[in-house]
Amino acid sequence: MHIPDGYLSPQxxxxxYVAFGxxxxxxxxxxxxxxxxxxxxxxxMAAAFSFLIxxxxxxxxxxxxxxxxxASIVAIVLGPWVAMVAISVALIIQAxxxxxxxxxxxxxxxxxxxxxxxxxxxxVFKLVRGKASGGWRVYLAAFxxxxxxxxxxxxxxxxxxxxxxxxxxxxGKPLYAPYGLEVAVPAMAIEHLILFSIVEGLITMLVLAFxxxxxxxxxxxxxxxxx
Amino acid sequence: MTSFQKKILVALVVLAIVSPIxxxxxxxxxxxxxxxxxxxxxxxxxxxxxxxKMKEAADLWKAPIPxxxxxxxxxxxxxxxxxxxxxxxxxxxLCILILFGISKLLVKKSE
Numbered sequence: 001m002h003i004p005d006g007y008l009s010p011q012x013x014x015x016x017y018v019a020f021g022x023x024x025x026x027x028x029x030x031x032x033x034x035x036x037x038x039x040x041x042x043x044x045m046a047a048a049f050s051f052l053i054x055x056x057x058x059x060x061x062x063x064x065x066x067x068x069x070x071a072s073i074v075a076i077v078l079g080p081w082v083a084m085v086a087i088s089v090a091l092i093i094q095a096x097x098x099x100x101x102x103x104x105x106x107x108x109x110x111x112x113x114x115x116x117x118x119x120x121x122x123x124v125f126k127l128v129r130g131k132a133s134g135g136w137r138v139y140l141a142a143f144x145x146x147x148x149x150x151x152x153x154x155x156x157x158x159x160x161x162x163x164x165x166x167x168x169x170x171x172g173k174p175l176y177a178p179y180g181l182e183v184a185v186p187a188m189a190i191e192h193l194i195l196f197s198i199v200e201g202l203i204t205m206l207v208l209a210f211x212x213x214x215x216x217x218x219x220x221x222x223x224x225x226x227x
Numbered sequence: 228m229t230s231f232q233k234k235i236l237v238a239l240v241v242l243a244i245v246s247p248i249x250x251x252x253x254x255x256x257x258x259x260x261x262x263x264x265x266x267x268x269x270x271x272x273x274x275x276x277x278x279x280k281m282k283e284a285a286d287l288w289k290a291p292i293p294x295x296x297x298x299x300x301x302x303x304x305x306x307x308x309x310x311x312x313x314x315x316x317x318x319x320x321l322c323i324l325i326l327f328g329i330s331k332l333l334v335k336k337s338e
Contacts (some may be wrong), residue, residue, distance in 0.1 A: 051319070094318075178270070213228070
């Protein structure tokens with residue numbers, strides 16, 4: 001899901017840089033207002049966790065590979081604004097040092113995985129959890145948060161790929177990403193729905209269980225639990 | 228740092244050490260690139276040509292450790308696996324340092 005250089009036209013990546021810039025400015029303001037000193041160590045760990053999780057490529061036998069992002073669990077535990085900052089840092093390091101994701105596409109990749117995904121994830125988690133403080137409902141909420149969060153991020157990415165032939169072609173030939181929406185959207189939706197999003201959902205559940213045991217008072221999306 | 232936070236740190240180091248699973252499994256199951264992350268050579272095979280602007284932009288940036296690999300995709304698995312672990316370790320250190328720096332700048336000392 002790391003869009004490389006050359007796949008998006010400037011008409012796409014420039015607005016996404018601008019959108020990401022706006023979100024990250026708001027997120028940094030939120031971090032200043034809400035993060036307490038005792039939680040500072042969690043921020044770097046969250047970024048590192050996401051960085052590492054994205055290295056675990058999951059194969060579809062004979063097909064493509066994909067990976068979880070870890071953004072859903074970070075949004076649940078630390079809140080979507082902190083998640084935005086942490087995941088963005090991981091993605092920017094990946095782009096500059098490891099060539100994973102393009103430099104021109106940093107705005108797009110951060111928008112998809114560090115903005116859209118944490119927000120969708122936290123909304124899904126809150127909706128499904130309701131007022132449950134433990135048990136199957138909380139775990140179902142965590143799973144769906146990861147599952148739907150990654151699937152929507154993939155869908156947004158697929159749309160960014162898929163509109164390229166429409167906005168940038170010459171003599172009927174695409175200048176950037178060559179596949180239209182009718183190819184990009186089903187391809188990315190299916191691989192995520194059948195595999196990668198399940199992995200994200202399971203990771204979200206597992207890490208939430210770990211936090212419910214280790215530091216239950218400190219889970220952003222379940223603040224009232226343990227008080 | 229609390230003992231729980233130390234536990235997480237240990238878990239992150241373990242994740243980095245086992246990270247080569249992330250290159251072993253795709254090779255084992257003959258899975259190719261992620262969708263939409265093809266090299267220009269692969270694009271040429273897939274659609275018969277390399278889109279003009281894509282060709283120009285593809286090598287815009289020379290990453291110091293491309294694909295988390297100090298060798299290349301023909302290097303022995305050990306080289307690739309060790310590069311991968313090293314990349315994971317670099318990732319952990321940089322993530323923690325950068326977010327510590329950001330927090331230092333932003334978060335006010337309280338209670």
